Amino acid sequence: MGECELCGAVKVSVRNVRTGKTEVTACTKCIDRMNLMPKSEAPGLVQARQRTSRPMARPRKNDLMTRSEKDLADDFSQRIVNARKERNWSQQQLAKRMAETANIIKSAENGKRPTDSVIRKFERTLSIKLMVEHTPNETRQVRPGPSRGMTFGDYLNDTR
Structure with a gap:
């Protein structure tokens, strides 16, 4: 109905x-x-739907405390330059070995963050570590902020 x-x-x-x-x-x-x-629906489509069953999706664990985060090292550009110079490679030679353009190498050496796939190529080609474990170096505390001051509603409540 x-x-x-x-x-x-x-x-x-x-x-x-x-x-x-x-x-x-x-x-x-x-x-x-x-x-x-x-x-x-087409008869074949109905039969195909009945035959295929979707696998059970496992719930993802997003536990922030157990997950180890890796961040790009602050001195990644210096690490890339040093590793390249140790091998006596030019930027063009490194780019050719990584199958990337020379502009990507130059921008990474100048401090512009490369994409994750390019970071992995740098690590593999130069045998260096650019991704480091993220460890929080400060502790945070929530403290009450300054009082919000008087609002119009507070004023009306005071006059009553």
């Missing part, structure tokens, strides 16, 4: 039908009057 979206009849048996490109719920009177076809 439902409501027909075409004529507005309430508490009637309805079916899902297609009108043009739209799918609506319609009562049997409207289906007969407008010569609509009930929504149906």
Whole structure:
């Protein structure tokens, strides 16, 4: 029992039908009057849906305390330059070995953060560590802030 979206009849048996490109719920009177076809799927599609079952999704663990975070080292550009110079490679040679452009090498050596995939290529090609464990070096405490001052509502409450 439902409501027909075409004529507005309430508490009637309805079916899902297609009108043009739209799918609506319609009562049997409207289906007969407008010569609509009930929504149906191809038989092969129904069988395929029945055969394939979705695997159970495991809930992801987002425990912030146990997850180890890695951040890009503050001196990553210096590490890249030093490792490249140890091997006596030019920026173009390093770019060729990494299958990247020389501009990416130059911008990384100038301190612009590269993408994660380029960071992994730097680490692999130069045998260096650019990603370091993130350890918070400060402790944070929540303290009450300064008083908010008087609002218009406070003023009205005081006058009463």
